[in-house]
Amino acid sequence: MNKYFSFQWHITDECDQRCKHCYIFSGDKYHDLKSMTWAQMEDTFYNCLDFCEVYGRLPYFYLTGGDPILHPDFWRLLALFKEHNVPFTVMGNPFHLNDQVCREMKYYGCEKYQLSLDGLRETHDWFRKSGSFDCTIEKIGCINRSGMRSVIMTTVSKTNRMEVPGIIDAVVASGANVFAFSRYVPSGGDLDASMTPREYRELLAICDKKFKEYEAEGAETYFNKKDHLWTLYEYETGAFKIPADAK
Ligand code: SF4
Structure with a gap:
């Protein structure tokens, strides 16, 4: 049995983008952007630790938002993770990353930073915002240099x-360390954006061929398939040993 129990923790709605597919900003109703208070965050954190203790599991956090770094207590929360030696991944935007910020996240115990790419330059920037594609590609270097893994x-x-x-x-x-993909989940009146089962099957065949070709060439990127419980990555469950030089 997997020893970890992972929590995906959404701490703020604040974000520099307004992606067309975002569930936070979907629908036609404006709502105030919400962020958790520090008291709520502490309470949630210790609740998660208690839960894991009761069920004999180790906690793992995927910290997200919005862009979690925009939460005013983001660094305070990272210090809490470090104090309790709890491993975590941050899933956010590229815009506030630089070498120093990435080194600090690594210092607090962040194992991975996950960014999104939703197309080639034109399509990705149409989904997200102008300049987002190039910024994302550029910040992969900052993440790698810090010793975190880039996803x-x-x-x-x-x-x-x-x-x-x-x-x-x-x-x-x-030079990204890990690549993964998942299917879009419609969150409004956009059901026509979903793939048919046949289209998805065709895509899987194309990706499988490409992954194998890159693996045969010795590419540094690990092509991830999430486990069936949609929790941890294969290499975190022990099903896959990531090469030492990719850590
Ligand atoms: S970056 Fe994430 S949180 Fe921000 S708008 Fe896009 S999907 Fe939503």
Whole structure:
């Protein structure tokens, strides 16, 4: 049995982007952007630790938002993780990363920083905002230099599925440590953005071929398949040993 129990923790709605597929900003109703208070965050953190203790598991956190770094108590929360020696990953935007910020996250115990690529430059920037693609590719270097692992996640829909092979090429060329993708989950009146089962099967075959070709070439990027419980990555469950030089 997997020794970890992972929590995906959304601490703020604040974000520099307004992605077309975002569930926070979906629908036609404006709502105030919410962030957890420090008291709520402490309470949640210790609740999670208690839960893991009761069930004999180790906690693992995926910290997200919005862009979690925009939460005023982001660094305070990281200090709490470090104090309790709890491992975590941050899933956020590239805009506030630089070498120093990445080194500090690593100091507090952040193992991975996950960024999104939702297409090649034109499509990704259409989904997210102008300049987002180039900024994302650039910040992979900051993450790698800090000693954290860089993860690129692609949300695949009918709109961008034909660009996935090109995204894989860009990810490998950028030196990202891990690539993963998942299917888009409609959150409003956008059901037509979902792939049909046949389209998804075709995409899986294309990706499988590409992954194998890159693996045969010895590419540094690890192509991840999430485990069936949608929790930890394969290499965190022990099913896969990531090469020492990719850590
Ligand atoms: S970056 Fe994430 S939180 Fe921000 S708008 Fe896009 S999907 Fe939503």
